[in-house]
Amino acid sequence: MAERVVNVPAHNDVVDLCARLVRFDTTNHGNGDSAGERDAAEFVAQVLSDAGVESTIYESAPGRANVIARLSGRDPSLPALLVQGHLDVVPAAAADWTVPPFSGEIRDGYLWGRGAVDMKDFCAMVLSAVRSMAASGRKPRRDVVLAFVADEEDRGDFGAHWLTAKHPDLFDGCAAAISESGGYTYHVPAADGRTVRLYPVATAERGTAHLRISATGRAGHASRRNDENAVLRLVGALHRLSEHRWPVRLTPTVTAFLERAGAALDVQIDLSDVDATLARLGPAAGLVESTVRNSTTPTVLDAGYKVNVIPSLASAQVDTRTLPGTEDDLLRELDTLLGPHVEREFLTRQPAVEAPVDSTWFSSMADALRSQDPAAVVVPYCMGGGTDAKAFSALGIDCYGFAPLWLPEGFPYRAMAHGVDERVPVEGLRFGAAVLDHFLSHC
Structure with missing residues (x-):
């Protein structure tokens, strides 16, 4: 069966938004040495203002800027949702790249540049969804706090950790959060010859x-x-x-991934012999092999x-x-x-961070993905690395990795973040914006 993405509305602005964000050099060299996020933050604030959303820029140090906004929902009695992404990027050596890393060039159906995957694509998709809702006079179901933060690529001392320490009231009422990294297409061959489209959503990170x-x-x-x-x-x-x-330690998230991915791929799962199970999972093992120990x-x-x-x-x-x-x-x-x-x-x-697997939040994410890809198989997974979720989970917020993105088969997505020639499919951006629009409207 030929793969296709269905019901994707024309979010013509998301690609331009992502390209413009990529063109801001927000390189974070670590240890406080950074190009700064201020210019990108002011751009984000202007986009929100054009959509009728008031925001505030919080500087933790000169140039280290964070943008915070709150959208009013249709039902203020519901707990709020935090949507957070970072504006900084890791360094890029231009001599190693096919295109200048801050060009935001569109070539061969992809948008190229440092941060295209990590994670200015998500920031652009969020902004696009907000603009789309504003243009059609719609509101999210619940209050939504938007946070575009600094310094994730170092220690978060100028971004998420600073915000949660100095301004925790900004996140009052937030019960859950979404951010990197999950909700992307992972094409996996099943035992019977089918190709299954897994969409891993992070419910934990080491x-x-x-x-x-x-x-x-x-x-x-x-x-x-x-x-x-x-x-x-x-x-x-x-x-x-x-x-x-180190011995195998199966957490609820990893156990659920093995069981649900195994069922979708028609693979025998033996939790008493995880190494043999990983061998049977084939390419899907790459999503879990670093998080069983x-x-x-x-x-x-x-x-x-x-x-x-x-x-x-x-x-x-x-x-x-x-x-x-x-x-x-x-x-x-x-x-x-x-x-x-x-x-x-x-x-x-x-x-470590761990959020409930069987929750209404997870179900809403799965519904949003299936609204654009009815064949999506949505599974929980544990991230091997770390994100700003560690800062926000300290406030009692359940943090999920959900930055939806459609990817073509064979695309080396996991090599893109921090890699040379980082790029994101244009169609994937439009898919993600539509998924987020659905999620914010219904979750």
Whole structure:
């Protein structure tokens, strides 16, 4: 059966909105070094104003701008919904790209540029849906808080975490939130030869614990025997860590993904043998294989200052990701693996996020996707990385990854975010705007 997208109204402005957002260089180099989001924020505020929506720009530091607006719903007795996306992007080396990364060029049915997928596409789709509703005199079913924030690509200190710490009242009444990353098409071959269109919606994401691992020892001359060499102690600890295979821990989200994706693909699911189940899932395993276990990945090394000197201190940084409810167990095992004379400290510590799978929110997202693709199979999944959901979930908000996007078969979507030649299908933008319009109108 030929794949097609149905009932997609002509949101002619969403592509232009996305292109114009991409053309703002909002590069975030990290550690406070940023081009800033102010110009993009002012553009967003103007688009909202043209649609009759009043907004406010909150600057956490010069140039680090966040836009907040609140739409009144038809039923103010319902809890509010937060729709949040970030305006900053990661750096792009222009020499590596086919097109200039901030050109917003449209070529071969795609809109190219840094942020086209992560995540100015979502910001444009939200703005398009708001404009469409305003143009037709419609209101969302419930109050909707819009947040276009800074600094997600670093630590959120100038964006979501700053807003929730300094202005939590802006999100009063919000029971749930949507943002990156979920609701996109994932074409998977089924056991019977069919191609199934899965749409994974994130109902969880692993926690982030960036650690510094430090080994101490006795300094000395490198030509002499030294059984207290800090470098060797660190290398030994990292070797034990890298060799350790963390056990399978099935969370409600991952369990639901395996069961529902398996049923849709006609694949036998054995929760007692997850590795064998992943092998049977084929390409769909890519959505879940990183979230059946915790992970500890060494990424940075720092030791020594002269080749003939044994240092007294050697350190490494380890990217640690924890599934909901597992952090304490991981840290106990981690301390055992590190061994004596090696200590750890947190550089960043943000808990895992998990929202209910079987909720009216999830059902409304599924309905909205099926309004544009009746063959959509909507499944929950857990994100392996982290988003601003960690900031907003601390306010008691159930956070979902729902940034709907239609993707053609074979499109390397998961390689686009932070990658070279980042691009998004023009048809996908129009599909996403229509899905969001439906969701905001009915959820």
